[in-house]
Amino acid sequence: MSESSNTPPLSLSPGQWSFTRWNTIGQLEALEVHHPLFEATVFLQGAHLTRFIPENEPDWLWLSPDARFEPGRAIRGGIPVCWPWFGDPERNAPEVRKRIKTPNPHGFARTSLWKLEDVRETAHEVEISLSLNANDDFADLWTGHALALLTYNFSVRGCQLALTTTNLSDGPLALSQALHTYLPTTDITRSRVLGLGYSHYIDTLKNWEYCTQDGPVYFEGETDRIYESGEPLTVVTPGASRKLNAVGSDSTVVWNPGPDKAKTLSDFSNDAWQTMLCVETANAASDYRVLNEGQNHTLGLLIRRG
Template sequence: MSDSSSKPPATGGPGNWSFTRWSTIGQLEALEVHHPLFQATLFLQGAHLTHFAPMDERNWLWLSELARFQPGRAIRGGIPVCWPWFGDPLRNPPEIRKRIASSSAHGFARTALWRLEDVRESAHEVEVSLSLSANDDFQEHWDGHALALITFSFSIRGCQIALTTTNLSKAPLAFSQALHTYLPTDDIQRTRVLGLGNSQYIDTLKDWDYVSQEGPVYFEGEVDRIYETGEALTVVTPSGKRKLTSVGSDSTVVWNPGPGKAQRLSDFPDSAWQKMLCVETANAASDYRVLNEGQSHTLGVFIGRA
């Protein structure tokens, strides 16, 4: 169901958009990009990308068949934006934890309504920018004042995401974050992640102990790790490869719930753990960032062919 007149475009009249249109999916508003070279679906709630694919290809992102598109409910799959904290508040450094007034994991950005700033189109690319002003409206969750600006650039080569945080308060601002990328696979047990060998990681399933990674990352049950590296990674599945190249990141989260936790997750089929994995571009654990007044930091990832 699409209603191109339900919202005014960011700039100019509707005729200025050749490939992008407003759509209502479930109870949420989204932008759908139908370019001759690629397609994408981006929700205003959470600045949440759920679909990207070059034309005639399957979705490069994994989206749960049980995902629900409701106000205030996080979408299971795609690329949730975890901001201005990542993971359990109690597992964040004291500088971040002291600002958090919520027990919820992964911050409030993924269920907040973002504002459309701009849509730029060309014969080869579509760029969409959204913003979230984290001001007094969020004081019940967080003590801070910052601006988050996220830009999605879609092309035949792949999808680039850049999340820029600017500290609008006078005091230093500490925060953690992640682009929580869900990727599909035909078989998790025949899937591996390359590029993390010879790095250390925090194993959150083993009392947050540090472990050394040797060789590729394989999946044989639940995996929840924070790697201390921001190197380019290659995800190898039975049907192909994806390369993830990050900027502004020195930590990578690799996650799969395994069969046990899958049964406890919301909007997640019991067997879906066999068909997905998360490789998250992050500023997590000791890689959290601190901004002085007026300073900015950009966290980004490019997802392309390997």
């Protein structure tokens, strides 16, 4: 999925990197990329990307001004990794739900410390890979054994993520997951998502009723929908357009808290809902995945200019 180049990528040790540096932000360790063509920040906690800034452009991601960078606390904004389950455990399929031992939503990956596997740099791109071994250390939260490998590829053409899960358990493993992408807008009421027309979706705000999308998705207050679609999307906001291409996904979550829900969220100001929206590449609801022993699955996302 990487951009082709005549220059072979270099796998380098810390200190040999040309564009990537360690930094401590708040109480968390992060990798900061300062490439001539783009900048990015990836935290080891959650393998969490919080910014991607191509040269001479604004940040492609939204990060809450109230975000706190503390151990065990999910970062509000960027691209949180929801894994090995998405959303409320009780709203997951029985095969996924039976493994979960906590009422907490969205799994444990986004607050866990991931291991840096590799940094590869060229004149055109930077690739960062991190892993999380979900073994007996998580036995109080979840029953299972799996390896998550998340690779980020940054280039002038865009930002690409590939989250590969390998089942290390002795039997089948069911999971749900999402790349919970926060995107910025200057005005949520003048923003829309194209590519979901005529898709069926679950409206979680209407008692999980099944509906059919008619035309673009507009935001008129709180929105929380699980679409049965993994088709390419375009997010149009005043002054910007982004294309989102998914891999290994047949479900997409579209979310904005609206004014009332915003008041209940942590690390989120009361009016922040007006400047962001989430379009999440997912395996959610009926799109959960079952991996046999040793089998793997990749959930991927490419964000590029519209």
